[in-house]
Amino acid sequence: MFELVKAWYIKKFSDPHSVTLLLLLVATVALLYFFGSYVMPVLVAIVIAYLLEWPVNKLARITGSRLISVILVMAAFASIALGLVFGIVPVLWQQLSNLLQESPTMIEEGKDFLLHLPEYYPALISTTQVQAIVTSVENKILELGEILVSASLTSLKDVVAWMIYLVLVPLLAFFMLKDKKELTSGISQVIPKDRKLISQVWHEMDQQIMNYIRGKVFEIIIVGLVSYATFSFLDLRYAALLGALVGLSVLIPFIGAALVTLPVAAVALFQFGLAPEFWTIVIAYGVIQALDGNVLVPLLFSEAVDLNPVYIIVAVLFFGGLWGFWGVFFAIPLASLVKALINAWSSNNQGLIAKQD
Template sequence: MLEFLSDWYKTRFSDPQAITLMFIIIGIGLALYFGAGLLAPLLVALVLAFLLEWPVAQMSRLGISRTAAASIVLVVFLGLMLILMLGLVPSIWRQGVSLVTDLPSMIDKGMLIVREFSAEHPQFVSSSQLDSMMEEINKMLDTQHLIDLGKQILGYSASLLVLMVYVILVPLLVFFFLKDKDYLLKGSKRFFPTNRGLASKVWFEMDQQIFNYIRGKVIEIVIVGVASYIFFAIMGLRYSALLGVLTGLSVLIPYVGATLVTLPILLVAFFQWGFSAEFGYLMLGYGIIQALDGNLIVPLLFSDAVDLHPVVIIAAVLVFGGLWGVWGVFFAIPLASLVKAVINSWPNNQEHQRVRLDSE
């Protein structure tokens, strides 16, 4: 047994570059795990820099200085984000408030349907179970509880320090990441061992994949969100903007997100129309959007960036989401691809095995 372990260790860890790669991955992983909260603005800036690198690079090829290109791209991006926020956020806020206001009546209607079902089929739902359900729902809808929860949320989200960090620091970081990309990459190499050929190989393999993934994911969110909103608005579904945004954001969590967002859409449509033709048409159209996303949009956008089995993707979402929360969910696929790239690139000392077999 000891000989087997010794041979396995010599086969997998006899290359110094493999040891270097292992320590780099462990170091970065520990830094992200213990400092994710502090590094959040930096991570946001890195994601945006990856997203905006392509137009900056294209402008640089046209002879525009990288400083000017980074400035132009960042100003245009911030302007578009401002227009989007001013146009979209008020509508989503109004619909969110309306949904919270209508929630008690929707629950009452749902409980009425359940009571009718219980009266016809008491073997499935008893009156005591209904009373217990109503008691729990009333606790959840307690006014003071909602007020206290709202105060807590506002207390965290309205923090002046947090707003200053994200509104001022993140754009500055993005600008310098874009402007001084080559300088920063060159300077960061001083903190890594010189014997990093294997790590460089893995990085070059992942660099383009990460860029393709971030760009593709943003495009997918926009396409799915806009298409869903237009369809919901045409159908006359209430809270169409809010549900459209939720549908777009649901693609951040592969497979699971679509399942989670389907429930509120189904409930809102049911409480609005009941089991009617409109309800059927809405769910059919929503199903078509999800099918087109999974079978057309995703293959077109991620054919080069994602080559993973669905089970691996779901496992990656669970593992990395548990470790790093929202960031882990967003980067679950690139991180899973990184693990795959490391495994594929990891040296396998076949020469050592051959010599051992010859000696025997």
């Protein structure tokens, strides 16, 4: 067994470039795993910097100054962020409060609907089965309520930290954009000289991560606005809240759309019952999801995400379990990074074999 492992190691990591790439990868994963909460503001700033790099470059070609471009783009970004906070967040909070107040009534009506199912479909479901389902749902709701209460109490301690992040993160993003060349050259001096594979992976991932972040933000905005407009046109209550949920659901490929279906269907069922309006909303929601998956995603991401859906779901589950929200957000780029690493090692091994021949 030891000889097999030794032979595999010699085959894969006989080149110093491969060893350097492996050590850098292990160090980065260890840093994020053990100190992820401490470097989170830096990661958020990197995301913002990647998002704003494209408009900064475009504007720099017009103004001739990167500093002026960074200042203008950051000012526009801050204005949009403040507009969202003070314009949209209060509306969403109000609708969420109203929905939580009506949730006990919705739960009771749903319970009553389930209890009457055996009368209409006695051959398909029994009273005992329905009672078991109702009990299970009630227990899950109680557990969810306890989790929400505990989360709200613990989150009060983080208010000061969030206020600090609101100042630090934009500053970090500003200096990352302004001093991009100096920062990248400083990092390159720290990395060992045997970094051919690191450069190969970096060049492959750099543009891909930028395109992914920008495309994902555009996807959230487009899907959220279209959902809000559709729900408002169909006179569905809590249209803004549900539209925002549908927009944010695209962060989790495949799984997010399935999860958000429940609140959309529940609100529609509570408001309209099994009337034609309910089925119209369900069909419209299905059309939005179909257009997102088959038209919008290929248009925004093009060839940036060339991964099998199985790999994407596994990446969401794995990286989401490791790093929570940011693991889910970066699941696809991280899966693409794994693919790039495998390609780099494979191409390097083929080069070594060719030299030996």
